[in-house]
Amino acid sequence: MRSPVRVGFDVSPLLTEHAFPPGMVRLVGELTDALERRGELEVVRLSPPRGAKLRSWRARELPRAVAEHDLVGLHSFTSAFPWRGPGFRVQTVHELPWLHDVAENADLAHRAWAALGPIVADRVLCGTEHTARDLRRRWLPGANRIVVCPWGVGAPFAVEPPPGEVDEIVLGEYRLLEDPIVLALGAVRPKKNLDALLAGASVLARRGSARLQIVVTGRETPDLRRSLGLASKLGLSSAVSTLETVEEQHLPALLRLATAVSVLSKSEGFGFPVLEALGCGTPVLVPRASAQSEVADGHGIEVDATDPESVADGLARALAEREELRYVLPERARELSWDRCAEQVEGLWRELAP
Secondary structure, eight states: OOOOOOEEOOOOGGOOOGGOOEEEHHHHHHHHHHHHHOSSSSEEEOOOTTTOOOOHHEEEEHHHHHHHOOOEEEESSOOOOOSSSSSSEEEEEOOOOGTOOTTOOOSSHHHHHHHHHHSSEEEEESSSSHHHHHHHHHHHGGGGGGGEOOOOOOTTTTOOOOOOOTTTTHHHTTOOOOOOOOEETTTSSSSHHHHHHHHHHHHHHHHOOOEEEEEEESOOHHHHHHHHHHOOOOOGGGGGEEEOOOOOOHHHHHHHSSSSOOOOOSSSSSOOOHHHHTTTTTOEEEESHHHHHHHHHHHSEEEEETTTTHHHHHHHHHHHHHHHHHOOOOOOOHOOOOHHHHHHHHHHHHOOOO
């Protein structure tokens, strides 16, 4: 019987004080849990003490942990990793937004880590071929180190709520109407492209379609206020609701209650809402030839996000086919389980440290 490979995992995104995006927190928590449950790797969770600066902790303390814990290497869920020190190193690059005219996470530090990884890291993980292709195009010499490992989805993102729970209670919790809901999760930043959804909804309204309720989640930002101004100009003010916070336990219910979920981001490395919506049996709008459409793999409603008529067509299709698709869409979610993701990570580390 072979002994488990002992690997250090940087789980700092799980510390709430560092305010990592929800998708990143989900990835780190679900994948490390799956790896520990399977037991093929000996997972050593590494996180900084409260108040420590992440940059110096990664550069100084993580390499020391390799010797102290007898590790074969370090696995980073972010593009930042200790590029010097003993042991193998696995980096994760989520997206290269600057290649898609998006300013968010496009600063010099992000660009430098994306450039350094294929040169220094032993393997570079990407959640989609879309991101891997961007990375290979820029740093061809390190292309053989780049590995595509789609992330996963699991409970509680399912077609039916847990026994004894009623989803509709959530409508009252957040004071939502019973009009068909289109969810735009976290669409308070420019890259999330809320304006494309609003333009499409305006076209649909002019066609005389059923009234929609666009629900935008996330804290108020100048960009959200600007988009709300656009909604007013388009005559959609009363159709847009904002939820600053959605409790984690309520998200699956909201997804199940929605008629559609809009993930029309201009740049995305994976797009957890795509897979989570599919798991709940809810149609999801995705841009053509994007990371989101790759994740949906034919199960999403693909639109041209630059064309309001195309977005309106997508919304109309979601309205018409919602119930028909309810038990078809989860097929894609079942293909991308966290166990499948963990198995691929195990294979990667067995390859590095047989």
